Amino acid sequence: MTERPAAASGEFALGGALPVNRLGFGAMRITGPGVWGEPEDRDEAIRVLRRAVELGVNLIDTADSYGPFVSEDLIAEALHPYPDGLVIATKGGFTRQGPGIWQPVGRPEYLRQCVEMSLRRLKLERIDLYQLHRIDPKVPLEDQVGVLRDMRDEGKIRYIGLSEVDVEQLEAARRIVDIVTVQNLYNLTQRDHEPVLEHCEKHGIGFIPWFPLATGKLAASGGVLDDAAERHNATPAQIALAWLLHRSPVMLPIPGTSKVAHLEDNVAAATISLAPEEVDRLSALA
Numbered sequence: 472m473t474e475r476p477a478a479a480s481g482e483f484a485l486g487g488a489l490p491v492n493r494l495g496f497g498a499m500r501i502t503g504p505g506v507w508g509e510p511e512d513r514d515e516a517i518r519v520l521r522r523a524v525e526l527g528v529n530l531i532d533t534a535d536s537y538g539p540f541v542s543e544d545l546i547a548e549a550l551h552p553y554p555d556g557l558v559i560a561t562k563g564g565f566t567r568q569g570p571g572i573w574q575p576v577g578r579p580e581y582l583r584q585c586v587e588m589s590l591r592r593l594k595l596e597r598i599d600l601y602q603l604h605r606i607d608p609k610v611p612l613e614d615q616v617g618v619l620r621d622m623r624d625e626g627k628i629r630y631i632g633l634s635e636v637d638v639e640q641l642e643a644a645r646r647i648v649d650i651v652t653v654q655n656l657y658n659l660t661q662r663d664h665e666p667v668l669e670h671c672e673k674h675g676i677g678f679i680p681w682f683p684l685a686t687g688k689l690a691a692s693g694g695v696l697d698d699a700a701e702r703h704n705a706t707p708a709q710i711a712l713a714w715l716l717h718r719s720p721v722m723l724p725i726p727g728t729s730k731v732a733h734l735e736d737n738v739a740a741a742t743i744s745l746a747p748e749e750v751d752r753l754s755a756l757a
Contacts, residue, residue: 475527480716480741483677483723485600486630486651491558493716494741495530496523496734497681497727498542505570506537510729513545520549522731524557526738532654532679532725534562534604535589536573543592551594560600560652561589562634564607564615577607579618586622602632602654606640613647620648632679638670652723654679659696659711660687662757672721683715683724684708684737695752703743712740714753 480494501516503509510516523531531550533542546559553559563585566574582603589598601622603615622628632652633644644650653671655664657680671678689696690707699710715724726737745753 475525476738476742477523477527477529478741481720483721485558485677486649487675489558489599489630490556491530491723492527492741493723494528494712494738495532495679495723495725496520496528497725498531498533498546499537500727500729501545502538502541503570507567507570508538509541510545512729515731516545516729517549518731519729519734520546522734523738524550524554526735528738529556530558530560530723530725532560532562534565534602535585535592536562536565536567536604539567540588540592543589547592547594558599559593559595560602560632561593561598562602562604562654563589564604573605575605575607577603577605577610577615579610579614582615582618583622586619586627590627597627597629599629600632600652601628601630602634602652604634606633606636612640612643616644616647623648632677634681636667637664638666641667641670641676650676652677652679654681656680656682657715658683658685659714659753659756660685660689668719668722672719676721677723678719678721679723679725680715681725683726684711686711689756695756699745699749699753703745705740705743706736709736709740709743710745710753712737713743713745714750716741717745717750718754 477492482490484490630651634654696707700707
């Protein structure tokens, strides 16, 4: 493994001005089961975060609902004071009532509180990328996105993103404020958000695929994914990540894990160069 393999993924400039290596790290899995409570091995979670930065990862994605609050606290404990160039992206708008339970709340006063508390937990004066975790259908979109715009204007947020939106919702939000990223479910086997990805590519918006490592039955022995993995002396999961990076220049995968060894395997995917015909064969699997 090269010293900082994440750099091999190439760069993308958030908002056209904030460069990050395209392969980042998602910090959901450093919490307990059901994304609830403390991790089973807190020391290992700290090592994962520090090792990610050593490997060249400079985009770490989290949310106040991961734990809740546990992921943000761990990031600050492991990495603050943050090295130059490290972007901590977080999200707000989900409440938690127990393991695996998620309830959107988009009232402006609540979102303002979310931002203020994330600033405190992460020990930041400004959050580089703040994402609305879900649009609350009970609250006007202008109220939800509008309060984030206000906090951007106050200097507490640099850039704003959305999560799990369609093209119509994205465009409605963009009429209120500039949106620099979209975080939707997307991987080699689940591509319902292909229209959103294409829209993001057209407009220079970063696309953050969550659950990027899913391969399902495509990883079966003798299949296209397995064959590609064998040719590159890689795992099917690494090929799935490499395919995402080849799929679009606005793609910003954030594979997560709670183990250093798994982290190193994931980041090594940035160094895999797929031939155009390999990309086409993998793309045809959906």
